[in-house]
Amino acid sequence: MSIAVPTTAARRGSLVAPLRVITDWVAALLLAADLVVVCASVVLRSLFNAPIEWADDVARGLMVGSSFFGAASALQRAENPGVVFFVDRLPAYPRRLVDAVGALLVVVVSAAVAINAMRLGQSTTGQTTGSGLPLELTFYPMGVGAIFMTIFALDQFRRRAWTDMAVGAAIVAAVAALYYGWDALSPDTVPSSGSLMLAGFVVTLMGGLPIGFALALAALVFIWVEGTLPGVIFAQQMARGIDNFVLLAIPFFILVGYLMEANGMSVRLIELLQRLVGRMRGGLNVVMVTAMVMFSGISGSKMADVAAVGAVLVPAARRSGQKPGSAVALLAASAVMAETIPPCINLIILGFVANLSIGGLFMAGILPAGLMALVLIAVSIILGRKTPAALVETGPGRSLASLWGGGAASLGLILMIFIGFKSGFATATEISAFAALYAIVIGGVVFRELGPRAAARSFIHAATRSGLVLFIVAAAQSLAFVLTLQQVPHMVGEMMIALSASGGTWLFMILSIVILMLMGSVLEGAAALIIFGPLLVPVAARLGIDPLHFGVVLVVAMGIGLFAPPLGLGLYGACLIGNVPVESTVKPIFGYLGLLFLCLLVIAFFPAISTALPHALGY
Structure with missing residues (x-):
């Protein structure tokens, strides 16, 4: 589920473990403050007709800060999900090198987030939100949380053997030198920024890099190679990905579960x-x-x-x-x-x-x-x-x-x-x-x-877990922005409409199910939906498919992929919770997923199952 740390290096102990106490408590306190702000805002608006104009802005800013501090805590605990199916099958030494490269790339991404978030804070100094609050107060907490992430990432990297760290750094440097040398000697033959972005994403994802960092690195590769976009755009899009009042429901509902x-x-x-x-x-x-x-x-x-x-x-x-x-x-x-x-x-x-x-x-x-x-x-x-x-x-x-x-x-x-x-x-x-x-x-x-201690633990766990989820959402938004610049949504839409014109709407539905099942198996569910939801839902609407019905089909298809062996990250999580090897679940899970896939086909081709209730209630 995360980048492995060799046991020999782990015996050195972590020098920065006490810092996690800071990130834990800051993330939890920001989440608690968010809870107070939202509840007070609703009570004052509904019962006393005295709405708080700045409540939404403060709530969103607190969520961004809590998310990045929580993501830092999750990184220090090595809880970030990643595809380990391929890496686990490598011999011991190559796997250690792949792990070392991945750990170094996490450092690079964390540092890029921190640097650009702090620059974004500086560049927005003096600007205000709609309610008049300083805009930089959203970005500086994001940057500080990313600084902690960078420290934790460096700690995880240095806990490897010196030889592994040296070879891993040499591999990363060699890849960068190969690109810059190629670009200097024969710029016309260098692959496009989009091609390099896609190649980098696939290679790092299959190499076990945590999903959020693989998504963010893909966006960074495009920005670095393309050369005309400022780095602050990357941090701006990450913040934009989670700077929304609607998404605040995620940490609150996760908190409900822990409570x-x-x-x-x-x-x-x-x-x-x-x-x-x-x-x-x-x-x-x-x-x-x-x-x-x-x-x-x-x-x-x-x-x-x-x-x-x-x-x-x-x-x-x-x-x-x-x-x-x-x-x-x-x-x-x-x-x-x-x-x-x-x-x-x-x-x-x-x-x-x-x-x-x-x-x-x-x-x-x-x-x-x-x-x-x-x-x-x-x-x-x-x-x-x-x-x-x-x-x-x-x-x-x-x-x-x-x-x-x-x-x-x-x-x-x-x-x-x-x-x-x-x-x-x-x-x-x-x-x-x-x-x-x-x-x-x-x-x-x-x-x-x-009691107070149990409640505090619940807030810490919820802030960490929601930070993990929202960091993936933020990273996926940065990649979605890059894909939009390359007009990928438009091209996908036109291709899907052309296929549907020749094969019928049912073909579009089948292709959508297959895409979400495949992407759900290699991406965390939120990332798959963020990237493909905006691409496919407008096409479905143009073809006359009810968007609510189509949304349910996408989520179920993504869920089947998320828990499908051998790559499904959700299945690995369930096996960890049940303390059983993945191999012992393969045969029965295929039977259950087969039944659920048949149910999905029924749901997909009988829209009333999804639309009857929302239409009856006026949605």
Whole structure:
């Protein structure tokens, strides 16, 4: 999931680990301040008719700062996802060299972000936002967070053997010298900036470079080779990628997931489901699918859902005699099913980049998710066996009444989310903020399991995880900007329309599904949607396909690719959570994904499954 660090170097210890405490707390405090700003803004606007004019600007600025400090913490923990399938199959020495090159490239990208963000702050000094706040206050925190990233990246690079560092640096220098020498001797034969960008992206991605850094490096390669664009454009586009109030729902919903785990809501809900349906045929598997449905309607973060559900039910599956690989495979398939259950982060991202109604996408995803859930539950019952009663009650022996109370608290959170959307009382971001506040109150006052230390840990974990996601979003935006300069969206659109004219709309739909499945398997879901969503959604609209329907199809296709072996990053994450090797999940996961692919085809060619609910609700 990240660039490996040799154990011999790891024994030296990290010189900068204490700095992570700073980035952890700064990211968490900025996220907490954001929560206060958003909640206070909604209360003052709705109850006292006293809107805060600067609230949106401050909230966005706090999010940018929190994201880059959180991304720095994630980098220090080596949590950045990357494609390791190819690197893992290299012999030991070549793999160490590839890792060293990758670590050095992370240093280069981090330093480029830091330098250009600070320059952007200097160049915008004296300018103001729409509400009159200094514009540079958005970019300087971004730059400082990127400086910490650079320090952490340098620390990870220097923890390798000296010979590996020297050879890795020599390889990077040789590649740069080859290009500059070629350009000096025969400039007419040098590949175009677009070709070099594509080659660099493919090589670094297959070499295990974390996805966010591979995306950012591709944009940097284009800027450096093209030669006419200032470097601050790179930092400006990264900031622009996440400087949006809508995206603030991502860290808030991730925070809800961590708070649910800390305040006891997760455990209570899973234990209640086990008590209700755990003893039936295939009961544990039914509980797993049902729990993923419930959690996906609360936290919005699929990997947080996988962690919460898998941590409880995969060990229970082991005790029941079920193969853990099969349990993890079903867990991964359930995460695919849950990709369209609101408030899904990928639906929020797609709505943002493709200019679609997020509330409409949320409603459009419910029935497709229900279809996939019913298929998975039916298969679990048909192929499953009855779970012994002794293995059903795995919790601390709470009474059924207390479990129903926990279930009611969880249901209250779900109702808050859906009623908020339908009533128009608040936006998706504002609802996510109140959902986090609700989880804090329930855990601290009602369940009394969420103390100050647990709440602080939840904010730190949420800021780190959301920083990881939003850094990928920012990097993908920088690459999307470069692709737009090269008119790639226009060319893709014209090509897809030409193919559809000769083969029909169904061919466009099939090609879109294949593209998102392939890209979802090698890119993190957010990156695939940011790059291809704006390319394909306008084409679909020109062909008469309902954008909400098409958006759901894209997200499900991306989810199948994300959890598909051998490259799917989501599958590796599920295997880490379940503590099983990927190889043990391959056979069962192909069966589950095959069923979900058939469901996807049904969803794609019967649009009413996606459009009936949003159209009935006025979207």
